[in-house]
Amino acid sequence: MEEQSRLKQLYTKYKEMILYLVFGVLTTALNYVVYFIFAVPLGVHYEISNCIAWVAGVIFAFLTNRSIVFNSQAKGFKKKFIEAIEFVAARLFSLVAEMVILWFFIDVVPLYPDEKWNSLIAKFIGAVVVVILNYIASKFVIFKKDKDEPKK
Numbered sequence: 001m002e003e004q005s006r007l008k009q010l011y012t013k014y015k016e017m018i019l020y021l022v023f024g025v026l027t028t029a030l031n032y033v034v035y036f037i038f039a040v041p042l043g044v045h046y047e048i049s050n051c052i053a054w055v056a057g058v059i060f061a062f063l064t065n066r067s068i069v070f071n072s073q074a075k076g077f078k079k080k081f082i083e084a085i086e087f088v089a090a091r092l093f094s095l096v097a098e099m100v101i102l103w104f105f106i107d108v109v110p111l112y113p114d115e116k117w118n119s120l121i122a123k124f125i126g127a128v129v130v131v132i133l134n135y136i137a138s139k140f141v142i143f144k145k146d147k148d149e150p151k152k
Helices: 002-039 046-069 076-108 117-144
Strands: none
Touching: 002 046, 002 117, 046 076, 046 117, 076 117
């Protein structure tokens, strides 16, 4: 029973980060599935495949981050619209970062001799960087809590 209590305390303390990681993994999985479908069986160029995967991931991430992870309390169309614009802007920045990583590890310094596997390895490296950048933007800019707003 003491172990359950300890786990509950840890979950409560790190709830936001745990939820971010869970939904980040789901967003990344969605991104990978969409990317893989377009890049490998359909043979769509990696840049286009990545953009399509990005759009799917951003929509899913915004919906889950806003309502579940950061529990945004923004009221009214204007505040919600600003959150959406900031979210997309931050994701555009991380998309550019990921595209640079993909370009570097696919076209400049390939990490693996097989082109398709190299693309997926580069995508994984980009995903790690993107998760870190996106958490920082969401936590400290987009969904930051007002000082007088109660934490949930």
